[in-house]
Amino acid sequence: MKSEKRARARGQCSLSINVFLKRFQEQPQLNRSWRYSNFLFLRMKVYITHKIKDMKRLLIITLACLSLLGCKENDLVEFQPDESFISFALPDLTNRPAERYVDSTNYSFATDTTIGIQEKTIAIPVAVGGVAKAEARKYTYDINPLSDYDKSLVEISEPVIAGGEYIDTLYVKLKRSAKLSEKEMTLILNLKENENFKVGHQYNSELKIVFSDILNEPTWWNTWIRVMGPYHKEVLQKWMQIYYLGADMSPDLYTGVAGPIYYWNNMPNSATSSWYPITFMYIEVLKKYFQDNVVYPNGDSSMERILLP
Numbered sequence: 001m002k003s004e005k006r007a008r009a010r011g012q013c014s015l016s017i018n019v020f021l022k023r024f025q026e027q028p029q030l031n032r033s034w035r036y037s038n039f040l041f042l043r044m045k046v047y048i049t050h051k052i053k054d055m056k057r058l059l060i061i062t063l064a065c066l067s068l069l070g071c072k073e074n075d076l077v078e079f080q081p082d083e084s085f086i087s088f089a090l091p092d093l094t095n096r097p098a099e100r101y102v103d104s105t106n107y108s109f110a111t112d113t114t115i116g117i118q119e120k121t122i123a124i125p126v127a128v129g130g131v132a133k134a135e136a137r138k139y140t141y142d143i144n145p146l147s148d149y150d151k152s153l154v155e156i157s158e159p160v161i162a163g164g165e166y167i168d169t170l171y172v173k174l175k176r177s178a179k180l181s182e183k184e185m186t187l188i189l190n191l192k193e194n195e196n197f198k199v200g201h202q203y204n205s206e207l208k209i210v211f212s213d214i215l216n217e218p219t220w221w222n223t224w225i226r227v228m229g230p231y232h233k234e235v236l237q238k239w240m241q242i243y244y245l246g247a248d249m250s251p252d253l254y255t256g257v258a259g260p261i262y263y264w265n266n267m268p269n270s271a272t273s274s275w276y277p278i279t280f281m282y283i284e285v286l287k288k289y290f291q292d293n294v295v296y297p298n299g300d301s302s303m304e305r306i307l308l309p
Contacts, residue, residue, distance in 0.1 A: 082131060086139045086191055087200035088207045089127035089167060093266060104208035109176050110215040111240065111265070122172040122209060128161055129200050136163045137196040144188035144206070153177055154187060161196075172209060180213035187211070220267040227271055227283055229308050234295050235286070240264045242285055248278045283308075 092102045107120060126139070139159045157171040172187070179185075187209045191199050199205045215233040228235060245263040252261045253268070253275060262268055262279060273280040287308040295306045 084131050084133070084137075084197050085129040085200035086161075086197040087127050087129065087204040088189075088191065089125040089204065090207065091125070099203065101204050103203060103206060104210065106210045107174065108211065108215065109180065109213040111236075118176045120174045120176075120211075122174065124170045124172060124207060126159075126161065126168050126170050127200070128166045128168075128197070132164055132166050134163050137161050138194070139197045140192040140194040142190045142192055144190050147186055147188045149185035149187050149211075150177070150179060153180070153185070174211050176213060178213075180211065184210055184212040184214065218265070218267075220269075223269065224267060224271045227280070227309060229306075232297050232306050234297065234306055235290070235308070236264075238289055239286055242289075243279070243282045247282065250276070250278050 088101065088103075090102050090105060092099055105122065107122060109117060109120065112120065137160065139161060141159055153175045155173040155175075157169075157173075159170055161168045189207045189209075191197075191205045193199050215236060217231040218236070221228065221231050221236075225231075228239075243262075243264045245265075246260045248262045249259040250262060251258050262276070268276045268279055270276070290306050290308055297303050297306060
């Protein structure tokens with residue numbers, strides 16, 4: 001009984017479809033419209049397919065051109081198997097650096113945590129690209145004419161790469177002087193090609209060393225002014241004592257690199273207590289110090305005492 005009903009229903013359905021198709025074909029206008037729409041759809045599909053292929057070709061050509069132009073603009077070095085290249089390789093220790101190596105460094109006797117220090121040696125790594133040789137090889141540098149420093153306050157070690165090494169160190173010794181409390185001095189070194197080395201990466205062929213005995217406002221102060229208040233050298237000096245390298249063992253927030261990372265000369269790049277709770281813990285110590293001790297800017301009691309916000 002049920003099978004007969006299902007068969008009857010299928011027959012009615014087939015009949016309905018046949019009737020619909022017959023009536024549709026009897027309407028020439030509808031039939032033409034449908035065929036024309038289908039024709040347009042197929043044409044559009046072919047057109048879009050060709051356009052995509054053309055765009056892919058254009059993209060490949062554009063990237064190739066940009067690559068050639070980029071090589072020309074950056075003056076990339078073409079390495080040969082039997083050649084050696086020399087570059088400064090002073091690492092950038094700041095958070096999330098834009099470049100692996102820096103092209104300048106700053107030092108102030110006033111910010112050195114070693115009290116009474118009279119000499120400071122800056123160790124500058126120098127890297128070799130290409131081939132290492134068994135024998136020691138000298139490299140060459142010039143002192144840039146834009147340098148502004150007292151020659152009696154600077155000593156530079158012999159520029160040499162030890163045998164079999166891909167990296168060595170150039171030592172620049174700075175001597176403390178009353179002159180450095182009056183102005184910053186600048187020493188600029190430029191690597192030069194010689195019989196042993198060609199100059200490597202252009203960005204790292206020059207290194208600027210700025211040194212003084214002045215306690216300047218650090219670049220990070222403006223980021224932390226909400227919690228540190230206006231810059232006072234007395235606040236910075238105390239902060240150097242409290243937040244020294246090793247006081248905060250927090251890992252790097254972005255990379256997860258194990259601490260110590262953050263200290264007074266490498267502050268976190270955001271003054272957010274929930275992100276850097278250890279830093280804020282030490283700021284509370286700093287704040288309490290100036291609450292418990294009356295300190296005036298430059299020792300001038302005619303000015304308001306220093307208090308943190």
